[in-house]
Amino acid sequence: MRAKARAHSNIALIKYWGKRDERLNLPAVGSISLTLSALWTETEIEFSPQFQTDQLILNDKTASPEETGRTSRFLDVLRKLAGINHKAVIQSHNNFPTAAGLASSASGFAALTLAAARALHLSLSRKELSVLARQGSGSAARSIPGGFVEMHAGQSADGSDAFAEPIAPPAHWDIRLLIGITSGAAKKIGSTAGMNLSKTTSPYYQAWIDAQHADLTAMRQAILDRDFERLGELSEYSCLKMHALALSSNPGILYWNGVTVEAMHAVRDLRRRGTPAYFTIDAGPQIKVLCLPEDENEVREMLESIPGIREVVSNKPGPDARILEADE
Structure with missing residues (x-):
């Protein structure tokens, strides 16, 4: 009972922040994301009655008890579906920094969902896989599909309508997202801790929720119309x-550091000089810059010129999560 899967990270263009139900990872608002071609997680899992406990090896190191416990609780959901209690050994590898604002939990739990479902011989639709992945990490639901993806917040208490589906496939629009790594x-x-704190203490929390529908509607149309200026403006606005x-x-x-702020100013300076480029930043210090293919080299040179940018990673719209190997 073994399988290996790869899932790609995603970056939200219209952001998700806040949960309506923490236990089921139900988002307070919908979101729209871009699946990334160059950032991915590969996860291999084996279930066996011979294993006494779940074991998680993350980037060739034994995971912390907290990480292993989170993974075990998630696997319990799939084990219950399969009617099997076997423990598992999970080996997972990210090709980018973990827990640093690059959505490693999104690609990680999406890959784990796919691999575990296949190893347990569960026959699930892409929607069902997205619903399951969400229970591991809210943004993991968006890493099941590729390309341009919308996550529905849903209304049902059981979370059955909180899932992600594609707006358009990767081939729909050739755009670029360059990531400036400022810290590993x-x-x-x-x-999750940040979202909970915002929900309970920010005086702007309800206003954030109230404005989300309009942002989602506008971004959906910008993607379908391939309107880059509108996409960039909405992304930067939602980020801020x-x-x-x-x-x-x-x-x-x-979540920002000094390099993040310098890069934000540099992107806006570049735009003032006539190059359409727009930033977005998740819950971390890494700067992401959206641009068109013909401007990729100029944006890369700009990012590489900023002291403190360690590496620049270029992405196109990335593919669906997929199985790499599996026992029959």
């Missing part, structure tokens, strides 16, 4: 609103 360190405040919400929590949550 794990963030001090995890996303999310971080304003985090900053307005008590105590305020600051």
Whole structure:
């Protein structure tokens, strides 16, 4: 009972921040994301009655008890579906920094969902896989499909309508997202803790929720119309609103470092000089810049010129999560 899967990270263009149900990882708002071609997680899992406990090896190191416990609780959901109690050994590898604002939990739990479902011989639709992945990590639901993806917040208490589906496949639109890595360190405040703090302390939380429908509608249309200027404006706007919400929590949550801020100014300076480029930032210090293919080299040179940018990773719209190997 073994399988191996690969899933790609995703970056939200219209951000997700806040949960309506933490136990089921139900988002308070919908979101729209871009699956990334160059950032991925590969996860191999084997279930066996000979294993006494679940074991998680992450990037060739034994995971912490907290990480292993989170993974075990998630696997319990799939084991219950399969009617099997076997423990598992999981080996997972990210080709990018973990827990640093690059959605490693998204690709990680999406790959784990796919591999575990195949190893347990569960026959599930892409929607059902997305619903399951969401229970591991809210953003993992968006890493099941490729390309341009919308996550539905849903309304049902059981979460059956909170899932992600594609707006358009990767081939729909050849755009670029360049990531400037400013730090490889794990963030001090995890996303779930940050979301909970914003929900309970920020005076702007309800306004964030109320404005989301209009942003989602506009972004969906911008993608279908291939309107890059509109896509960029909406992405930057949603990013700054999310971080304003985090900053307005008590105590305020600051995910940026000095390099992040310098890069934000540099992107806007580049745009003022006539190059259409727009930034977005998740819950971490890494800067992501959206641009068109013909401007990729100029944006890369700009990012590489900023002191403190360690590496620049270029992405196109990435593929669906997929099985790489499986026992029959």
